[in-house]
Amino acid sequence: MGRSVKSRRPATLASLAAELGVSRTTVSNAYNRPDQLSPELRERVLETARRLGYPGPDPVARSLRTRQAGAVGLLLTETLSYAFRDPAAIRFLEGLAMACEAAGQGLLLVPASPEADERETAAAVHRAGVDGFVVYSVPDDDPHLAAVLQRPVPAVVCDQPRLRDVDHVGIDDRAAMASLGKHLIGLGHRRIGVVCMRLGRDRHDGFVDPQRQRQAHFHVQRARLAGLADAFGEVLPDWNTVPVVERFDHTMGSGSSAAADLLARDPHLTAIVCTSDILALGALAELHRRHLRVPEDITVTGFDGVPEAERAGLTTVSQPVLDKGRAAGRLLLDRSSPQPRTVMLPTELVIRATCGPTKEPDTPWFSGV
Amino acid sequence: MGRSVKSRRPATLASLAAELGVSRTTVSNAYNRPDQLSPELRERVLETARRLGYPGPDPVARSLRTRQAGAVGLLLTETLSYAFRDPAAIRFLEGLAMACEAAGQGLLLVPASPEADERETAAAVHRAGVDGFVVYSVPDDDPHLAAVLQRPVPAVVCDQPRLRDVDHVGIDDRAAMASLGKHLIGLGHRRIGVVCMRLGRDRHDGFVDPQRQRQAHFHVQRARLAGLADAFGEVLPDWNTVPVVERFDHTMGSGSSAAADLLARDPHLTAIVCTSDILALGALAELHRRHLRVPEDITVTGFDGVPEAERAGLTTVSQPVLDKGRAAGRLLLDRSSPQPRTVMLPTELVIRATCGPTKEPDTPWFSGV
DNA sequence: CGCAGGTTCTGAACCGTTACCGTCGCTGTC
């Protein structure tokens, strides 16, 4: 027992073999193919391993030889820690974790903060010892994504961007938002404002011109705006006159200030459409501060269907985020069917308390301080 | 351009070197030590790499050679996906992710489901290519923990178990719970029931005898129960007569049914003390169903200080879960100070609406269906 | 007795990279 601890260099498969007077192959087999050697010898190997403090084959060396790491990598737009603050991201992670767990695979969160300089940053992707990547909702021109695609391992993209030749999991953002838009039109809304998430990697907090909308580097936001345009294009003379406010940070605070921007430009809006629940919840908070009643005075809608939205009675489009994660994981782990594959998940329009019919047009509005 | 795609075997550092007519070392240096070769040669190397579709040095081979993986492993008691359902675990993950990110390290979630058979299960720990492990709140006799300790990499344990020779991050569960107990005593409570989380790896849903309390394989639960005993031992003739109900699953449903068990045994309890907020929220739901008013009819307390508890007005002990995660990560990543080290984080008794003074002892109780 | 067939174990070839140390050519100095 004493000797095991003493040895300077940690035991390796080779040193174990030497100690036992057998070949390395045999020791390897003792761990990986018990049927390839006699039970007695195997027991003797394991016993000696215990005595020498040999922890079993080194995972990295094994990975090098077998060409598999037993883990999948996850790439996110935001900082890692953000992922644990965003309800939708958490739910996605849960689904992905389920898939990984079912397959006995680890899940490696790749640190890809947007701030780090590009060279250093892609390094994290290059250093990840994984069998494949799940990419969750990154901009079209994300440098990490480029690094991922360069790696000779499979990848699955969830939400955005949509790439030919790469497996994809997502929803029909455009159609979903269009159906929400039609519902609002049915309620009489014609004078709406929009709050959307960032449209590019550059920070741009403010009103968005049509060109920036169309050129948005985030496919999901682009599609949702287009969906709204589809719906309102039929009843409005010019979609381009509808005010759209962009926010870089995806927080309730962003939603609040964006709502304020909209009301400053047009106090007579009858509805504020947000491209995420978080933003919508922020908008609600701002309206509450201004003593505007929802939905009597103004309608608010979100997108995602997070639990918080339910508590707030927010009208939204609910999407199966957990299923997205699970589907992405399964796609990555199952390479049997011909690629590229696409999984399109269903969404559901959830009408709740924050939207209602417009009032008579001449009703005076109270627009607090 | 055509040739790069054609090549049967993917390019390696060696094949690149051959193509260029330089040594492998030089190619390696082009990537890892730009200062070790002339800019022109370096550019030529990178250019050829691009042409051949060489994605840069293989991460696994590099890890084998450099003896570092650039990632830390996380071991949890529960299934991976559970971690994303428990508010406290999520918060811990957030903190840990912050620490990892700051150090440019990845975070590998090790799939260690309790159900899998022991042999297979520890394999996930053995297969993880990581530079160290963070172990979050596992039982004393967890086989995965044993596997972690066997690996020749550093480890940090958060919460439980407490091990000599291993870095530790935690709180003073015993003192925290004792102070909560003293508060209840001050309010006049003498007739209390307790709901606790699982005390062992075996499923045992029901009342707990004193022996099982003391022998609990979960240090944290043991300490919290002991803290309560410390407080109530001073005013009660025999702590052992206090009913304690254990639940294996950590869900609100567990809290509800456990509260029901307690009330079935003693309808005249004046307080239900839960060792977690989740359980307490479940208990509150059950009491609500029975039309028992809190705190007029009965007092409820939790432990952890999750956001949901705040919304519910739950009296609880708040602990800095985010800081725990961050501290654990930092401890693991910073091996400079002498080990083992211990970080003891502060807790705070948060008195909210769910606890109040006892009523006159003779007041009749309404105990619903 | 000879041989097919099975079990048990070995030898050698990788897997792709980086660490370590040595070599080579050039420059500056006395």
Added chain:
DNA sequence: GACAGCGACGGTAACGGTTCAGAACCTGCG
């Protein structure tokens, strides 16, 4: 003109395993 100093690059040996084609031995059968 010999030589120290220095920057740029090359050769070799690990790093710790897995794999595959056999070798050696045993068994059973005709």
